[in-house]
Amino acid sequence: MEMIRTGNLKKSYMPGKVEVKALNGVDTSIEHGEFVAIMGPSGGGKSTFLNLVGMLDTPTSGEIYIDGSDVTKMNSNTRAEYRLKHIGFVFQFFNLFNELTAVENVMFPMMLNKQSGYKYRAKELLNLVGLGDRLHHLPSELSGGQQQRVTIARSLANDPKMLLADEPTGNLDTKSSIEIIELFRKLNQERGQTIVMVTHSPEIGGMADRIIHFRDGIIENL
């Protein structure tokens, strides 16, 4: 069953006077429970694709279906609500809220979603990512690998249908990178989480079920 399907997906920007086609007709689908790596050279359209399927941006044209829903027709508020309930994000630069502790960072999306028992669940998630002993540390008191694990715990807060990760190991050393990917693998296998991960690293990409290559705004068939 398809988790993500795109049809003739296009995205153009006008950073100056010349139009840049970031995506130029992408047709693809990703199944429920798949762990997919998106790879390709810089400027190939990987992050643009992730932003579009993550509903952070709107396409110039084309279709995006998430779990059967046409998300291109949703307004800004509906998209925000959908992201909150069904999509988890992990970014390259950890991007935690600096003024909140680890447990508060994980609680935050659940509070936003008006969930009850958020503190207990936040602790559970931090235990899951191996940070049960760092609950009340601020991001500045955690290592890069630990911060990224807090980000992953936060992305799981509302039990999303899919996790989107944009170069999640880009700022980590090899050991931490492998730990993060192993964590993704564990979530994928044990919780059936659909994971779409952009990476530059062939080693990291190789740990996914499938790799989709982007070049010049289209999917490259290797």
Add this chain to the structure above:
Amino acid sequence: MPVDLRCALFYSRKDIFKNKKIFAFITLSIIFATANIIVINGLTDGMIKDLVDNTIESSSGHLNIYPADNERFIEGLGVKEQRLAALEEVEAYSPRLSASGVLSNKELSASVAILALDPDKERRTTKLLDKITKGMALNSNDNNAILVSYRLAEDLKLDVGDEAELAFENGKSKVYNVKGIIRTGAADFDSSTVIMPLNEANQQLAFDNSASVILIKLSDKELADAYMPVIMQVLGVSNVKTWKEETEYLLSFAEAWQSFSSIISAVGLVAAAISVGIIIYINVIHKTRQIGIMKAIGAKDDFIFTVFLMEAVLFGVIGVSIGDGVGYFAVKYLEAHPFPEPMLGSMAPRFYMYLLYDASLVTMLTVILAAVYPAFIAGRMNIIKAIWGD
């Protein structure tokens, strides 16, 4: 509820306490703005109240009866006094006679306003005779004594116990003993007034128990407007003025002064508003990526707007609460340690509860308004630009 206020409050609270120096800076500016409004308005209101009270206490009753048009004196004084004494709301009354004359001390002399009164009735009606700064007050039978206003005494080099010759407007003159020096705070009065007993003045001026005005003290000065028609009807008089009419010039001065103090308060408020607005704007700019992340994980525009507006509310609540306290204690301190003032002797602010309400409301609204624009900018931020700066 469209926005989860609890969640917005949670983040706002964490955010404003993160940087203690910025928190202290913003809070201090709000504290000073609030306290400034309380002290300045307390001072203005206190000064106006002192001026009005002083005027009523020394030169006006709550109601004043004047002679009919084209008459110099009030006719039938005895009957009118009897009728006044029978009225329930009239606590006291004091007939006064005004005349002119020349007071001389050796080679020095000055034109004076003669104010003749019945000391016993005057004491029950006004506090004029309490304002003697040196010597003693008059008695009704002090036929050879006068009180002299302090500037007149200075001009004529008179002191208590000295003798001075008073020439009346009818040409008669008599030597009086200066029994006391009086200072009311009213410039006109203090510069050239001689006070003497009413009986003595009537006798010297050959008047038949006359008065130029009757001051009436009511049980409550706020009854003046309502009671004026009663007085007019019962006494059969047509020319009656309330204390408000008598102090109209003071009230218009007060109005002008209040406008001036409003400008001073507004300057403080604008300074606080600019501080809050700029700090929240800078905070929004510094937090661009975090705002992007917040939106990426599902926060709606109005939630982000609420977070930053809530920060202003928190700054406002904390700053205004402390500012109210600072303002209250500053006013209380100045009440106990008034400024010296040449006319009234001293000038001090007065504390009224409405000063707290007004200052709190105006400062809160200003601080919240100052945060609207940066909060709006935060709410409208584009996610992609906010996270990646593209």
